[in-house]
Amino acid sequence: MASIAFRNVTKRFGDTIAVDNVSFEIADNEFFCLFGPPLSGKTTILKLILGLERPDEGEVLIDGKPVNHVSPARRNVAMVFQNLALFPHMTAEENVRFPLVERKMSSDEIAPRVADVVEKLHIGHILHKSPAQLSGGERQRVAIARALVRDPVAYLMDDPISALDARLREETRVELKRIQHELGRTLVYVTHDQEEAMSVADRIAVLENGVIRQVGAPSDIYDNPNSAYVAGMLGAPAMNLIDLDPDRPSALGGALPLEGITVPAGATKIGIRPEDLTVGYDGGGAGKAVEVYEVEPLGGVTIVTLQSEDTTLRAMVRGQPQIRPSSEVSLSVANGQACFFNGQGEALSA
Structure with missing residues (x-):
């Protein structure tokens, strides 16, 4: 379990400022949503937490400890990427088992953990298939299962259910909220869907061009936006x-x-x-x-x-x-x- 904090973090890609002097804190066991339009800096913030990118300025902290120079493997954070990144030569079950096999866990330890996430995400009927045989929604659920089967300090999810149809997307976000509470882990969730952000998050950070415009509970931001930009972002x-x-x-x-x-x-x-x-x-x-x-x-x-x-x-x-x-x-x-x-x-x- 871990809290996550950014202190005056800036990240540049050439002349483009992707994250601009951002500071915020995510509490332990919080479902925290990064919400904003494309190119607002959401995914870059996830990569900074994971360690795939390093800040040009400022500090990233996990559980109160600076991790700017800590490798992704040592941060013990699980990530579900938007492009899913499943191994094409493995079955769905082998993809789900992979993080535990890499840690050299025994079959007796792996089996119940895999069975648990498979049941939660309703993917038991597709475990024998390769990623090429799965629909977009099925691949997303396998990728989520692969992250959940681990025991990380935090989960990071980059728009993980965007390929699902409307009904399944609604069911899955309810399940994610329930699973997060059951696991007792911090979850940082990226989306550009305001309905999704409002429905799942304990708190939302609304971003614009790499800057956080407002952080708060969904109802607080909805009722008391601090700017016309934020007011226009939430609500349908x-x-x-x-x-x-x-x-x-x-x-x-x-x-x-x-x-x-x-x-x-x-x-x-x-x-x-x-x-x-x-x-x-x-x-x-x-x-x-x-x-x-x-x-x-x-x-x-x-x-x-x-x-x-x-x-x-x-x-x-x-x-x-x-x-x-x-x-x-x-x-x-x-x-x-x-x-x-x-x-x-x-x-x-x-």
């Missing part, structure tokens, strides 16, 4: 970011009245989650009407896309209301259900 549909009207308490040219809403000094944008944007279709709204552009019924909720002059925004409405494209509706938001940002995109307190 994403938060609506709308310019405030300059001369009155409203937005969208008066279509979104803000009387009774506490607007902090210096705010230039208001951010509203789709579920907090109230759509009125009974003609009783206080502001001018906006046009319904599209309606997406999803069973329990309906996503309504709205158009107001040059601004497109989305609302999430319960059930299946009688709203049609090209109709007109009114908008409102309750006090305390909006975020505000200044011209630099920084969150402001009301």
